[in-house]
Amino acid sequence: MKILVGKNYDRVSEMTANIIATKVKEKPDAVLGLATGGTPKGVYKRLIAMYNDKKIDFSKVKTFNLDEYYGLSSNHPQSYAYYMKTNFFDYINIKEENAHIPDGLAQDIDEECHRYEQAIKDCGGIDLQLLGIGHNGHIGFNEPDDALHTSTHLVNLHEKTISANSRFFGKDEEVPRQAITMGIGSIFGADEIVLIASGEDKAEIIAKMINGQLSSKLPASMLQIHKSLTIIIDEPIQKHLYAEGVLKEQLKVV
Numbered sequence: 001m002k003i004l005v006g007k008n009y010d011r012v013s014e015m016t017a018n019i020i021a022t023k024v025k026e027k028p029d030a031v032l033g034l035a036t037g038g039t040p041k042g043v044y045k046r047l048i049a050m051y052n053d054k055k056i057d058f059s060k061v062k063t064f065n066l067d068e069y070y071g072l073s074s075n076h077p078q079s080y081a082y083y084m085k086t087n088f089f090d091y092i093n094i095k096e097e098n099a100h101i102p103d104g105l106a107q108d109i110d111e112e113c114h115r116y117e118q119a120i121k122d123c124g125g126i127d128l129q130l131l132g133i134g135h136n137g138h139i140g141f142n143e144p145d146d147a148l149h150t151s152t153h154l155v156n157l158h159e160k161t162i163s164a165n166s167r168f169f170g171k172d173e174e175v176p177r178q179a180i181t182m183g184i185g186s187i188f189g190a191d192e193i194v195l196i197a198s199g200e201d202k203a204e205i206i207a208k209m210i211n212g213q214l215s216s217k218l219p220a221s222m223l224q225i226h227k228s229l230t231i232i233i234d235e236p237i238q239k240h241l242y243a244e245g246v247l248k249e250q251l252k253v254v
């Protein structure tokens with residue numbers, strides 16, 4: 001596990017975008033696993049800027065999003081399909097058929113989950129997976145539970161997640177209660193994982209994820225044993241990790 005520290009959210013976003021851009025330069029047909037939520041928005045902005053400066057070409061890139069709300073159509077303003085279009089895909093030259101997101105309106109959930117897993121396999125697996133982290137340690141929508149799912153599945157969202165996401169919806173009641181998400185195994189299959197977090201409010205969960213026991217009650221803790229995990233945090237999180245003794249020494253802030 002490698003930990004990198006950026007001075008602030010902008011630097012975390014820039015460092016992450018640089019890692020993705022390097023991957024795409026090395027492998028123009030790279031398969032990227034993508035995340036939604038507030039945290040990756042800065043990464044997408046940076047990547048769009050690089051694309052506009054002709055520093056990155058997405059024409060052969062394939063992407064798989066981690067998750068989608070169950071029951072929302074792709075043009076619902078709070079669907080993750082819509083998020084990806086309006087925060088990223090509409091501004092770059094990715095081919096529509098290469099950008100994959102679970103179908104939130106799928107009639108046959110099992111079939112949809114199977115189709116999604118197969119599509120990842122057919123593309124040769126994920127080269128680089130971008131992840132955020134929920135305050136309860138969820139990755140994708142893999143919520144803390146007695147057991148974890150390996151592959152793409154339908155999940156009941158936790159109250160904490162529903163209320164965290166209610167900021168994007170008009171009312172709490174409008175937040176979907178279920179989602180289709182890649183499983184821990186689908187995420188783990190990625191050759192390389194980059195998890196990003198910014199802000200003091202994520203410090204506690206990052207400390208637990210790095211230092212805690214591997215547990216299905218903290219899905220992100222599983223990442224400790226991934227072969228290539230980079231965690232990119234900002235200075236406030238590093239200060240907390242150092243104060244708690246999770247980091248024995250302060251890392252260079254870049």
Ligand SMILES: O=P(O)(O)OC[C@H]1O[C@](O)(CO)[C@@H](O)[C@@H]1O
Nearest residue numbers: 036037038039040132133134161
């Ligand atoms: O980046 P945010 O908005 O804090 O979200 C954290 C996590 O929560 C989710 O948005 C889902 O609740 C994930 O996609 C994300 O990784």
